[in-house]
Amino acid sequence: MEGEALPRPAEGAAGAHLVLQADEPRATGSGGCNRFLADYGVQGARLRFDRLVSNITLCLKTSAVETRFFEALLLVQSFQQQGTQLILRGSDGRTLLRFESAQTPLN
Template sequence: MTEDASPLPTGAVWLVEDVGGGGIIDSSHISLFLDGKGRASGSGGCNRYMGQYHLSGDRLSFDQIAGTKMACAQALMLQEQRFLKALAEVSIWRIDPTGALLLTGSGGASLRLFPEGPAPRE
């Protein structure tokens, strides 16, 4: 469970550094933004995605994720599929001492993200 003083993962753009322990392709840009109102969005490395999230204590889940359908290099498309699958399996979040956002799924899928900057303008 997160402590009361722990920051929430909302309101910042997070950049993905690792998907399932396999890292990510150099210079690929996978991001996540949680708006504080239940909407998630970002880049999967090729396509933009959006959906809903549910945050309660240290519990976090995503649903109704949809995205654009652009074609990219095969390796980027496969990485994006791995990312979106891991995102759909997320059940727990925490921010570690380095400032990384760690998202873990019940099936062991994990994501490691670092803050990129402030929220995008709506």
Template sequence: MMRSLARYGRLLSLGAAFALAACAAPAAGPGGTAEQLAGTTWRLDQLNGQPAVALPGDGAPTLLFAADQPRVSGNGGCNQFNGQYTQSGEALRMGPLASTRRACVDEAGNRQETAYLRALESTTRFSATAEQLLLYAGDQVVARLWRNEGSTS
């Protein structure tokens, strides 16, 4: 009887340890998978906690994850950019990014584009839902983007 109580106690302890480990582990963000990134286009909403600057014309910063290869491209607001990305689970790295070199019409656009490209290259992980993409540098959200209409997946 004592052996069976001791064995039962060890099983309970082991079960409790697994339950605690599961609670302590960071929850995977909904949709933190390559399938949600591949073939999608996103539009910048916030950059480093500030609303994105509205630019003349269709100059809103965008981010496109290619469907068939680990490449990103987009519009920084004034210039087109592209580069490679690597993704494993929630970990995400982009860069180096290359861009065209046109000047924006207004200085706020130039500052935002520079900060946007830096934020993309500083990204270390992401979380995604069907409609929203958050890019993190460490624990800090550096960009919040919304899925463009007509984007796949």
């Protein structure tokens, strides 16, 4: 996130992640504590997230990181795929979030 590696989640805990649904413009995932759901739109290399909602479990150790993660998702304007990485950038081209795929990239 913003060039900074996130700490590994505790044993049995879900780390921050993002899943873009292929059959509908819906994104799901976790901010590291709370699960979330958002709408997304893709047009060429443009990507936008809207209407992000999450549950409200209190997570004292990860709440600041999770808040930054959710805020960064809502600032995304474009994306780039590099191998197994998905890079999400803001309006100024700055990398906001970088994800490593848990699956093999599509060719």
